[in-house]
Amino acid sequence: MKLNVSCLFAALLLVSGAAFAADKPIAKVNGAAISAAVNEALIDEQVQQGAQVNDELKKAARDELIRREVLAQDAHKQGLDKKSEVAARMELARQAVLVGYYVDQWIKTHPISDDKLKAEYDRRITGMKDMEYKARHILVEKEDDAKAIITKLQTGAKFEDLAKDSKDTGSKDNGGELGWSLPQNYVQPFADALRKLEKGKFTTVPVQTQFGYHVIMLEDTRKPEPPKFEDVKGQLQQGMQQQALSQFVAEMVSKAKVE
Structure with a gap:
């Protein structure tokens, strides 16, 4: 061995x-x-x-x-x-x-008590105000290509069919589908455009990001279902323990005589 x-x-x-x-x-x-x-x-x-x-x-x-x-x-x-x-x-x-x-x-x-963990859980759940969005997108290199896609959509072309030419290899074979996600998980211009869309609508102006030009369609929205406390308790405990430890170490270093 x-x-x-x-x-x-x-x-x-x-x-x-x-x-x-x-x-x-x-x-x-x-x-x-x-x-x-x-x-x-x-x-x-x-x-x-x-x-x-x-x-x-x-x-x-x-x-x-x-x-x-x-x-x-x-x-x-x-x-x-x-x-x-x-x-x-x-x-x-x-x-x-x-x-x-x-x-x-x-x-x-210095364990983190269940009361503190529950309080932090409640704080985070209360902060989950944003909706989840189910979206599709088509990513292309040039703005003119994005405009051409928008024109085709406006004349009845199917989003799923046009998505086959997307640069995003992770979604092109699924009709450009991105699944459910919070807008903050996307880059800012993409998230901003997504929030302004109505269900079933697509962007009529190409959305530029560092990846290229996007045409975005919003399929649906929903209020996110928060995870159960017991399911995230371990993760919360680890994070709060690390934060408490970092604070303690910082205090120790600040009190030390460093020449």
Whole structure:
């Protein structure tokens, strides 16, 4: 079994021996103990990447640590740990692990309450004032081509048939259909034109965006159905947790004496 060992973990092996000397070792290499704690950390890293804990994984982890300890010892003999670029990367690795655990502990001790999550959910739902639009469009390179399409539509041509010449490969084979979407999901000129249209109508003036010239047809509108709280609770929690963490870090940095 081949382990997917991160460069970060590999760098930490260069400095792990002394830190875990008190743990019961899983092996000794030239008298140097390989800590059970380091072994568990490696196994945990593999589990987070989708591996299953079994005898094969445990053996692979032990074998990997032995190989790396052999290489780490030789690296020390050659003085590689004294090289500035190696020392700098080792320090970055040490900081990354320490900060990672610090952040994990902070999040565990500063959870976002259900009341705050529900309040944020209600705020966002209240803000969903815009309608959803079901539209079609035809995208062409030149304004004159868009004008010609509008003329054909005005004389009875079917939008779906004309859409076959659209530059938008994602919608041309579906009659130019874009499906249901909020206008803010489109670029500004497109969204503005869409909001002004009546159901069943198309733009009588080409709409220019950075993609070219559009002829847009509005098929229908509807009030968007908000997602259920339970369906978005996890996403809300993650976002609010990250926002709270960012604010906390910013406050810590502002209080620090930086010269």
